Amino acid sequence: MSQRQSSGATALPPLSRRGFLGIGAATIAAFGADALSAPGALATSAGTVLPLVDALPDGAPDRTAFAPHEQVFGQYLLLLAPLANSVVDDDPELFGWMEDGWWRTPNHPRNSRIMEHVATLSWFLVNERPWNPYYLDPNLEARLDAAIGYYLGLQGPRGAWPVTYEEESLATTGFGLVSLGNLQRDLKSENLLPDRQVELEASMRRAAQWLMDTSLRHWATPLQLTNQLVGGLAGVGHASVVIGDPQLAADLDDRIALLAAQGQAPAGYFHDPLIYDNGYNSDVMMPDLADLYQLTGNPQLVDMARKWADFAQYVMLPEPGAPGWVNFAAASARNSTSTRTLYPDDARDRYALARAFVPEVPRLGLYASSREDKAASRAEWAASTEPIPPLVKPNASPRLYMHVPMAPENLGRAELDALTAQLRPVAEETFTEYREGTADQQLLFVRRPGYYLANLLGRRYSDRIRSGTGLLWHPTAGTVVLSLNNVADDHWTTMTASGADSALTDVVATFHGRRGCGRTSARPRGPRRGTRAVHGPVRQRRRGRDHGRAAPARRHRAHGRHRCCGHRGGAPAGSGRRCAGVLRRDGGRSRWGRGRHGVLVLAHPRWPAVPVHLGRRSRSLCRDYTAGLLPGPQPHPHAAAGRPRRRPRHGDHDDRGGRGHRACRLLGYRPDLDGQRHPARRGARRQPRHHAGRPAHRHLGRHPAGPRSRARRERLRALFGDPARACRERHRHHP
Template sequence: MENTVERLPLLPNLFQLKKEQWNAGCDVDWYTRDAVSLAPDIVETLANVEYIANHIDDDPASPTFGFQNSHQYRPDGAQGSNVNNARLMEPISTLSFAYVLDKPWNPYRHHPILRVRLIAAINYWLRIQAPSGGWAELGGPSTAHVAPTSFSLNFLVEMMYELDYDASLDEDVRTRLRAAVYKAAELCATDQQYRNVGYDYSNQYTCVFYVLWRLWEITNDSKWKNYYDARLNEWLAKVQQCPFYVERGSVEVFGYSHVTEWVLDRVYARNKDPRILESLRRYYDWGCLNTVPENEVQTFITDVVGNGRTTETAQFGEVGYYNNITQYLPNSQAFAVRYLISAAERDQRLRNWPNNPIPPTGNHPGLVGAFHIFHNWPMYFRPHGLWTVTPDQQKAAVAKLPPVAQTKFTRYFGPPRAGTASYLFARRPGVYVTFHFGQRNNSQAKEAGIVWLPGFGTLIRGTTANINWAFCTRTTSGKTTFKTPITDFQLPAGWSTSTSADGTVTSPDDLAFTSTFGGIGIRKTYKINNLGFELSVTPTEAGTEQIPLYLDATDEVYIDTTKQTKDMATSINYDNLIFNVCAFITGLFLLDYGADKFVDHTAVIARRLGISATLIGLLTAGAEWEELVVVVASIAQNNSALALGNILGSSISNILGAFSLGLLFSRDETIRFDHSSKIYVGVLSIITTVFCFFLAVYRVEFGRFGGALFCGAFILYISSIAYGIYRGVMSPPEDSDSDSDSDSSSDSSDDESSDDDDEEAAKHLKKTMEGYRSSSSISEDAGSSVEAIPLRAHRKSASIGHMISGPGPHNRNVSISQLNARPRKVARSIFYHCFQLLLGFITVSISGYVLSHSVGTVGDAFNLSDTLLGVTVLSFATTLPEKFVAVVGGRKGQGGIVVANTAGSNIFLLTLCAGVLFLAGDLKQLVKSVTSFEIIMTWISSAVFTVIVFYGGKRWMGTALLLLYIVFILLEFVLGRGEDGH
C-alpha cells in the first residue's frame, strides 16, 4: 500500500472585530496607530493572518514545503518568484506575532493549525540560510549578501524573542531559530565584506544595529553590545562624512536614506543612543537644504535630481519611526506633514476608538499594510505608537528651514570619498537654487535641482523619472544633458577651498560657474545673484532648453512678455499633435515603399552576383526588415523602450490581430494545418518561451549575452531552413531562380532580362496573392511534398514568381511566363538597381526615424509610456500588411500562408530584432520597461497559436482571438503607465 503524506490543514478565518473585546486601559498602545491614523493597521493584519498562513506551501513532499507564496509582498521581477529569496519570508513574522499574542481580540493564539504552519515556515526560512549564516534574495544560498540577511534578522530576532518568551512552540525549533539568528548576527558584525557593503549601501546595514542591540537586551551578553558600539562608530565615520547617508559608493539617494533614517529612529526609540540622535540631526539638516515648502507649508517639493526613488515627503507617510523622532529633533517636525493634530484631538480619537473601532477592509488579501515592511504593525510593533505634532509646531519648524529663515548663504558638500558626487546650495534674497555635480548612477540626473522663489514657490524642479519633464537641454540630434555627468566642476576662484562642518563656504554674492556635460559638448554657465538665477547654454548644435514650470492656477509668470498659466503649461499642443500624427501615417507609407524597393533590388543584385537563390529567398521573401528598421531607428534616438514595446506588440498583433483574421475570413468552417506548419509553430513556441523568460528575469548584466543568444538563434534558424531546402525536404521561398525545372518555354538562362520580368511578375502576384504559398495552398494534390517556410513571404518581393516543389509525383512548377506572358524588356543595368537599392535604404531609414520620433512625441502629449505606444499603436500599424495577407489567405483557403506569415514574422521579431536591440540598445532603459502583463500576453498568444495549429482552427476562434486583442489594447491603456524616461 502506497504511503501518502497529507497536506497541512487550512487555517480558518477566525478574526472578528468585536469592540467589547478591547480594553481602553490596557490595549490603548495596540490601537493607538489605528485611532490616530484613522485607518486599520493592527486589525487589518489580524484579518489577514488566515490568508498569509494558507499561502505557505503546505505539501510536506514538496521541496519548497514552508515557502511563503502569497505574492503580496515584494512581488516584482525575478525576486518575487525566487524560492530562495529570504525577503519573501518576512510576512511570516505576522504569524509568530498572532500565535503568541495573548489578547481576547486575537483568536489565533496557540491555534494548532497556525502552529504547524508556522513551524513549516520557520523551518523553510532556516533551510535556505547559507552555511555562512547569510540569506539570499536574487539567487541561491551561495549569493547571500547584506540586504536579505539584515532584513531577515530584523524579523527573526523578534520572532526568537517572543517565541522563547511564550515557550509553547517546540524546543527544537526555537533552539535552531536562536542558533540561526546568532550565526547571522555574528556574520554581519564580523565579516569585512558585509561591513564594506554596509558602508556603500547604508540602508542595508542599519537593521544590523537593531539586531545587535536587541540581542544585547535579550541575552545580556556583552559581546553583542561591543559589536553594536564598534560597528556603529565605524559605520557613522564612513557613511556620514557629509550630513547625508552614503548610498551606492559616495552619493546620496534620498529614497534609500529614508530607510536608513526610519530604522535608526527605531533603534533610538529603544536605546536613546546620543550618537544616533546626532546622526539624525545632521541628516535632517541635509533634508532642510534639499526640500522647500510651498506657500501653504503643507506641500513640500523635494530636490530629486541627485537622488533616486524620491518623492514628496508626504508620500512617505511618517517621519522616522512613525514620527518618533519629531519628539526629539525640532528640525524634523517641518517634514511631519501627516497626522498634524492637536493634543486634544489626539486624545479624543483615542477615546473614540474602543466605542467605534475602524474595521478592516474585509478583503483577502487586504491592504498592503498587512504585508509590507513599512506599514505592518506586527513586523515593527515594539515599541509601538504613532507620534504626532501640532500644526503650529510644524509651521514653526518650517519657518526655521534655512531657505526660509535665511536670505544669503552658500553651502557646498564634496564627495566623502574619491568621487562621484558633490552638492551646492545657494540662497540669495530673490532665489534659492540647488545643484548636483559628478558622475551619475542609474537613477540620478545632474545639474540644477530646484529653483525656488521666496514668496512665490517652486518655479523649476528637476526630476529623475522622465526626460520629457526634466530640466535639461535637448539637441536636434537626440543628445541631452538629462542624466549626463558633470565631471569638471571645481570651486571657483575666490571661494574658500575648504568647507566648515555644516558645509558653508565663503563665496561672493554673485556666483558664476561653468560646467561641461561629459561626452555631448554642451556647456552651461550658471549665475546666482541677489536678484535671481540666470542660465546660459552653449550647445554645439541646435536644440531646446527644456524648462518645466510648476505653476498654480493663480500664478502669474511672463516669458517673453507672454503670460503663462498652469493650463498653458500642461495643455496639449494640438498643432504639434496633428503634425506628428500625419508624420506617423506618412512614415508608414514610406516604410512600405522603401522596404519594397530595398528588398526587390537587393534580390536582383544578389542574383547578378551569383549569390545562392535559396539564401536570397530566405533573407528577402521571409523577413520583417521593416520592423528591424523601426528597432534600429528607435535605438538611434535613445528610445530602446519603444523598440522593445514594438517587438512585443508586433508579436501579439501578428497572432491576435492578423492570424485571427485569417481564421475569421476562412472559406472553410474548419481549417487544418499541415505537418510543416506544426513544426515551425513549435519552433516559434520555444523561441517565445525563451524570450519571455529572458524578459521576466532580465537584468542589465544579462543584456549583451541575451542579444548574442537571439542573433545566434536567428542564424541557426536560417541555416536550418537552408539545409532543409538543400536536402530537398522543404521548398525554398518563392525567390528561387530555377527556371530549368519550369514548364515555361521562356529562356530562363537570360538573367539580364529575367530580372525585370521578375519585377513585373511581382506586381501581378501582389494583386492576386498567388505568390503566398505553402504545401497546403500551392496544390490541392494530396501527395505534394512542398512545405511552407515560416519566414514571412514578403508582400511585394520581386522574386516570388517561381516555386520549386520538392520530390514527389505531384510536383507543380509555375514559371513567370505562365503567370503573365508578355514580351521581354531590355534588362536594366546593375547601377540602376544599386541606385534603387540606395533609394530604398534611405527611404526606410527616414521612415524609421519619422515613425519612432512621431510616436514618442504623441506619447509626450498624452503622458503615455513609450513602451505602451510601441506595444499598441506602433506595432498595430507596422503589422497592417500581415493583416491584409491573413484576410486574403483565409478567403482563398490558404491556411498555410497565414501560418507561415505569422510564424515567420514572430521568429524574425524575437530573434534578430530582439538580438539587435539587446546588443545595441540602452540596457538600463530596458529594465522594467515592459510589464508582466505584456510578457504574459506575448506567451499566451503564442501558446494559443500553437494549440490552434496543432488541433485545427475554426471561424469562431478567429472572433475570440480578435476580441482578446481588442481587450488587450484597451487594458494596456486603462492600466497603462505614465511616461518612461529615456
C-alpha cells in the first residue's frame, strides 16, 4: 500500500498533493505566520474525480446568525471544506481516506480514528441553518460517501477497527461507534445514501458485539482503560437507538455494573490505565459517562460520578482569586495537567456534557464555568468582529460539537462559591485522608492549620509520576509548591540514603510511633495489602484455628471506643486464638492495654479511619505519627454535645478502664449476664480483686497460680472446649 505525505500537525494552507511535492521545507517556512491563520478550500485532492467542496464566501460566517448553544460550530464550519477536500479520490487503494491529518496522530491510513470526522461531514450535510451553506451539498455528499466506504473497509473480521500499533483497538472501535451512530442518524434524517445505511447498520452490529464480549481482553479485570470502555458503551447505546433495536443494548446494565466494580479505584479515580490521570478522568471520562447516563439512566453511573467528585476535592485545589484549580499533577500518569483554567468559551469546553450530573452531584459543577460566565462569553463571541479562529491540526476533535449543544447550564456563581467553601481542604483545618489505589499505590492527604499536603506513595508505574509529597497548598495564598509530571526535573524531591532522587523512585510507606512514645517493631510495616479504611461501626468475627468455632462478634463503635483488630500472640498455646488489645482514651491521651503488634483500626467520627501497623507490645500510642496519620487530641463526644462525661465504673467491660477479668473484658462478656454484652448501667457487679490487672492467659491454664486448682481448670477446658466459655463457666460457678 502506498503512503502519502501529509502537511503534518501544523495548520499550513492546504495545497494540492502535486503542488506539495514540489515545495521544499525552506519554501514551506517562508509562508510565515500569516499563512497559518485559516485553512483554505483546497486540500490534497485536485478534484479530478470527485468535485471539490466550495470554500466559504468572504466575510462568512456571520457570528450573529448562530444560536448561543451552537456557536461551537463556527470553527467546524471553517474546517469543513478543507476536511472534505482531503478525501483521496485518485488512488484506488486509498480512495476515501482523509489524508490531511485534522484529528489524531499518527496521520497514517491505518489509523481509524482519523475517519471519525465522517460524522462532522454528515452533520453539515443534513442540518439546515442560516449560516450553513453546505446543507444538502451534492459535492459534500459524494465525498462523504467515499469516506464512509474507506472507513467501513478498515473494519476487521470480528468487528473491531485497527490503529497503527494493533489490529483490534478498543479506543478506535468504541469512539468510532459513537461517530457512526451520529452518522447513521444524520443520513436517516434526510434519507441519504440508502445503500450506505444498510452497510452502516451491519457494521455497527458487529462492532457492538465485539465491544460487549466479556471474553475479550478489554474486559479483563481489573479494567485497564475505563474511558475507552465508557466511550464504547455509549457507542453501543447510540447504535441501539439509531438502529431501533433495544436488544443490541440489552446487556448495558450488566456491563455498567462490571465497570463500576472493576473500573474505579477504591480511592475514587477511574483507571487510566489502572492508575490516576487527571486529563482523561475529567475531560474524556466524565463527559462520556454523562452521555452514557443520558442514554440509559442507570443510577450506578451517578454513584460513580459522586465517588469521583469526592476524590477530586483532594487532588484539585482552588486557587484563591483565580478562575481555576491546581491539580495534584505528580500523581497523573499520562497527561501533563498542572492547572485547570475554567475557560467559559465553548471552543475549549471539553468538560461540557459532564454538567448533566450536576442535579444529582452538584459538586461536579465546580470544574466548569458558572452560568453567568458562560452567558457573558457567548454574548461577547456574538458581538466580536474578529474572524473566528480556525481549529488546529491534529486536535480538531469531532466530540466537542457533539457535546456542547446538548450540555445543560451550570450552576450560578454564588452556588459554586458555596460549594467551594464546603470542600474539605477549604472547610476543615485538621484532617488526614488515606486512599488506596487499585494498583500498589497509596494517596495520603494531610490538612493542618495553615497548610495542606498531598502525597503519593507506593509504585510509580509510569515515568511521569512523581513520588512523595507533590503539593503544598495554603487556604489564603493558594499553591506554594507543586510538582509537575513532565519529562524534565520539575518536581519537589529529596535524596535517598543511596543518593537517588526520591521523587523518581518507589516510595514505600511505613507508619510507626515517634521516639519516646512506646517501643516499636524493629521492622515497621505499612498497611497490609487488602486493608481498607473503616468508617462507622464495624463488626469483627474471629475463628480459632484448632476447634473451628467462631467467637461472638465484637462491635467497634464510633463513639470513642477503639479496639485493635488482628493482634497476634498472648493466647493459650494451641488455641490459635488472636487476642485483641484495647486502645484506651483517658483525658485526651491514648494508650495501649495489654495488646500485641497488629493492625489498629480507628473508628472515631473525628479521626480518620485508617489501618496502622504498630510495634510489638506497645504500651502507649503517639497522638500524632510522623506520617501525619493521627491528629491531635479530640474532645470526648459527650463533651462536644454539652453533656458531662460519665466516670468509669467497675465492671465496665470496655475501653474505659474497668477492672474486670481481662479475658472477659477483651471479649466483651459479662459473667453475671451469662456471656451477654452488658449495657453500661449503675450498680454493675464488681469483679473479683484477685483478677484485677492480670494477663488474660493467667486464668486460662498457662500458669499454676490461681484461685482454683489446675486440674479443675483442665476439666473445664475439656468440658467446654472454648477457653472463653470456660472462663465464663468458672465465673458462673465460682464468682
